[in-house]
Every structure is written in C-alpha cells, then in structure tokens.
Amino acid sequence: MGMTISEKILAAHSGRDAVKPGELVNAKVDIVMCHDITTPPSVSMLQQLGMDQVFDPEKIVVVPDHFVPNKDIKSAELAKRLREWVHKHGIKHYYEVGRNGVCHAVLPEDGYVLPGRVVVCGDSHTCTHGALGAFATGIGSTDLAAVIYSGELWFKVPESMKFVLNGSLPKGVYSKDIILEIIRQIGVDGALYKAMEFTGPVINDLSVEARFTITNMAIEAGGKTGIINPDEKALQYVREKSNEEFTVYRSDSDASYCEIIEINCSELEPMVAFPHLPSNGKKAMDSGDIAIDQVYIGSCTNGRIEDLRIAAHILRGKKVADDIRCIIVPASRKIWRQAMAEGLFEIFTDANCAVSTPTCGACLGGYMGILAAGERCISTTNRNFVGRMGSPNSEVYLASPATAAASAVTGRITDPREMM
Amino acid sequence: MKGKAYVFKRGHINTDEIIPARYLSTDDEKELALHAMEDLDADFVKNAGPGDIIVAGPDFGCGSSREHAVWAIRGAGISCVVADTFARIFYRNAINNGFPVVECEGITNHVATGDELEIDLRQGILKNLSNGKDFHFLPLPDFAFKIAEAGGLLQSIKK
Incomplete structure (x- = not known):
C-alpha cells in the first residue's frame, strides 16, 4: 500500500x-x-x-x-x-x-x-x-x-x-x-x-x-x-x-x-458564507438584498498581490458607496510595495478606500476596522464566528476579493460578475 | 472526578466564543477567566461553580489555536469538558495542559445543566448521578495521562 x-x-x-x-x-x-x-x-x-x-x-x-x-x-x-x-x-x-x-x-x-x-x-x-x-x-x-x-x-x-x-x-x-x-x-x-x-x-x-x-x-x-x-x-x-x-x-x-x-468547478458561482459559520455558504446572486457597513480586503486568506489586483480591477474608476468603509490591508511589506508600484493604491484611494499597513488587524477583531453592534461586514478573511470582527451583535460575510470589492461599490452584497 | 454539568446544547462552540480575541492581549489565566464564554453566555462566569463540567455538542473548540481558550475555562473553575467531538487544536491544547477532555457522542441528550456527573477518565465511564444513566467512552491514550501526571507537556519533556 x-x-x-x-x-x-x-x-x-x-x-x-x-x-x-x-x-x-x-x-x-x-x-x-x-x-x-x-x-x-x-x-x-x-x-x-x-x-x-x-x-x-x-x-x-x-x-x-x-x-x-x-x-x-x-x-x-x-x-x-x-x-x-x-x-x-x-x-x-x-x-x-x-x-x-x-x-x-x-x-x-x-x-x-x-x-x-x-x-x-x-x-x-x-x-x-x-x-x-x-x-x-x-x-x-x-x-x-x-x-x-x-x-x-x-x-x-x-x-x-x-x-x-x-x-x-x-x-x-x-x-x-x-x-x-x-x-x-x-x-x-x-x-x-x-x-x-x-x-x-x-x-x-x-x-x-x-x-x-x-x-x-x-x-x-x-x-x-x-x-x-x-x-x-x-x-x-x-x-x-x-x-x-x-x-x-x-x-x-x-x-x-x-x-x-x-x-466540478465549471459549475461554481461566486460564494458568500453567511454568519456565523464558514459553512453557511450561498451563491452571491442568491444572497438577497443585504446592506453592508464595511468591506475588508486582506488577511492570510486573501491579502496577496493577486487579490489586490482583482479588487483594483473592479474598483478602478468607481467609488465606494456612500457611508461604506472599505479597508484594504496588503498582507506583507513586499505585497504593499508591489501594489504601490503597480498603482493600485491610486485606484483604491480614488475609490475612497482606506489602505492600511500589513497586520492581521480586524480579521480577528483586533483593531483597524472593528464592527459596532448591528453592523455588517463583507470580508475576504476566513472566519465569521459570533463577535469575530468586533461586537457579538455584528455580522461577518466571507467572500472573494472580487465579491467584496463589488459589494463596496453597491453597498450591498453583490455578485461581482455584474461589474465585469 | 465529580462535578456539576454546565450544558451547551450547541455544536461548533469556537475559541472566539470561548475567549474573544479582544482579550488576547493578556495571557494571565485569572484575567482571561473573567471573560470565559462571554459572547455565548454572558452569565457563564457568574453561574459556573468550581469543579463544574462543561457538556457540549460536536466540534468543541473549533477555530483559532489560542490556548487561552483552555486557560480561560480552567481559570473559571471548569474541571473537564465532555463533548461529542473536539476540534483538533483545542484537544491537543487540553492534553498538553493535563486538562481532562472526554469525547462522548450524544451526551447533550442525556445531561441537563446542574446534573451531578462522575467521570472515571482511566476506565472511560461517565455516570450521570442525577438520572442514573451510564456512558462509556474511549479513554485518552496512555501518553496523555503521562503528560497530565507530569503536570503538562513541557514538564514531561524537560531534560
């Protein structure tokens, strides 16, 4: 054997x-x-x-x-x-x-x-x-x-x-x-x-x-x-x-x-894991009308240069919806530098995103984007447990950088294919 | 060992619920204990008595590797956790601390909060003295007992 x-x-x-x-x-x-x-x-x-x-x-x-x-x-x-x-x-x-x-x-x-x-x-x-x-x-x-x-x-x-x-x-x-x-x-x-x-x-x-x-x-x-x-x-x-x-x-x-x-990956569609378990996945297009307060793009899951490029591709020439905070956290110094060299920060800044220094930050409810009670965040991170990113009465929705970026523009959970 | 049951019917009680990350800027067991289970059961620390045994559904301790989760509940007086199953890292952390963990499937259906439990870790027998029901479980492997007898993993490997 x-x-x-x-x-x-x-x-x-x-x-x-x-x-x-x-x-x-x-x-x-x-x-x-x-x-x-x-x-x-x-x-x-x-x-x-x-x-x-x-x-x-x-x-x-x-x-x-x-x-x-x-x-x-x-x-x-x-x-x-x-x-x-x-x-x-x-x-x-x-x-x-x-x-x-x-x-x-x-x-x-x-x-x-x-x-x-x-x-x-x-x-x-x-x-x-x-x-x-x-x-x-x-x-x-x-x-x-x-x-x-x-x-x-x-x-x-x-x-x-x-x-x-x-x-x-x-x-x-x-x-x-x-x-x-x-x-x-x-x-x-x-x-x-x-x-x-x-x-x-x-x-x-x-x-x-x-x-x-x-x-x-x-x-x-x-x-x-x-x-x-x-x-x-x-x-x-x-x-x-x-x-x-x-x-x-x-x-x-x-x-x-x-x-x-x-x-069979050919049949897959953009996914969103609803609160409060990563297994609560639904198709983004079937999410219904879910208004969000914050978008978080970063972490060990999706804070690499390709992730930032995907987000930038969607955010280019667009604005983050009114009253929505979009926080972008390149996962390392090298990634940060590369993103800067490629002009991604200009795209993010023009779109009204905040770009942070590398950190685990709000992914685990540390800092740099903590949620208040009743707030919702769509995040490219890995966990959406109760209280994971802040108040035990907040909600975290897990998704890809594309889905997160598209949602930042509309202020609602959004299938990114609508913007491609 | 004997203790009163404190039952969480739910499965997948994760380490963010056992001790939220906002308290991880300390590793002091007494300080962590003040916030044990806070986001899941705000009265847990007030209601749990010394020696109580947590009884929970499957996959207890999933999520982050924070050993603070073991320290927080131990600090809150909990003497043992009995669950259908445990998440892998929490289970290791418990063993490495010599903190008793028992895998016993379906246990939440037969135990209510406040029931008197008696557990023989070596023999693999859990008795609910309040309703007379007995349960058998697979005892931890011998090396886990050796770690516990030494006072923890580090004590057991110290040269």
Missing part, C-alpha cells in the same frame, strides 16, 4: 519507513514560526520551568503580526516580551514592524516554506503552507514551547481526504469560492483531524497564490492541514525564493484516502 504526501513527510521526519493514519509519532520540525499573541505565553512557560532555550535559532522565524503596530499598552507589552526573547537567543529571522506582514504571507514569500518540510506555528492558519507541499499545521502555546525547546513534537498521523477539483473556473469565480463551496458541502468539522489533499486540473491551473487561499481555510473544515502535491509551478515558486535543498514528496497512486470528493 502506498502513502500520501502527508504520511511520507511525517514518516521521513520521525525516522520511519512508513506510517499509518492513527499512529502517534514524534517528528522533527524544520521551521517554527512565532507571532505576538501565542508565543509570549510559550516564552513565559519556558522561563518559569527553567527551560529557556531554543533548539536552533536558525529554524525559528518570528513575525509579529496580530496586534502590531501595537494597538494598546497590553499588546505593546506582548510585542516587547517577544522582542526581548528574540534578542536574548540570537534569533535572526525576526520581522520588526516595517519589515513584517501577516506571518502566513511572509513565510512563503521569504523562502522558509519548502516542499517536504514540517512547519508549525502557534496559529491555526499554518495549514496555508501546505500549498507548497509542506506538512504545515497550527498548534497552541504549550506545543509551541515544546518545539522551541526540543525541535520535535508529537503528531497523530491524520487520515487523508482527497478533493479532486475538475473542470475549469468560470469568469468571476476564484479559489476562495472553491474553498467556501467545499466547506459548505462538508461542514466546519467535515475534515476533523484529517489532511485535506487538493488535486485535479483546477488546482494545476491555479497560481500558487490562489492555492494558498484554499489550503489556508482547511482549518475551517476542521482539517489538520491542507496540502497540495508540488508541481513545476510550485517548485519554480520556491526556487525563486530559496537556494536551500529540499525533498519533494508526492502521494502514491495507490495511497489510501478515507474519502474522495470530486468538485
């Missing part, structure tokens, strides 16, 4: 020839990413237990992103604790404000994520990095502390679930719509504990950036990771960013899957 890409990577990192779903393994970790919310507690734990050491400062990448630039005194203290720890241990891969971005955007663009690697971070959206054929998963602060200390972590080998994306994407439909449709079909725990492996002609056609949007939201279906077998496009992407050696693993043709789901 063959193995899946996830099984192969976990086997190789735990010194075994083969692993099976359900087995517990202790695997070596290649890259540990740290941010400003979940890492300071890890550091405190290690210090309190007399374990304040790092297994390899070269393998630790620290990207404060959630509450920086510091949103208040307490978050300033968190960022300070993180910074002091970084300096104490000589961690060189540290991204101070002005060099930083949303960690899941920075990590691949600076070449830390390579095929075949095991990547962990104290953040649930770490599954994003599986788009490059790495095994990447989110962990809590104690796990993070354990990896920082030892370079290893326990894993239960997940079962794999295969998603075959057939057909071709119609105009106005994007990778965000694919993943919202998948989560609508299987539910927010449809892939609980499982590795979601995405394959098929549509995956091959998608850019690497667009693939990140899909693997990013694997956690929204309960997945342990989202993963894509690396193709030439992925290999070219990483070779442009890193000179380091790596091993490419791909699933065997006789690998075992607990479930195989086929999606």
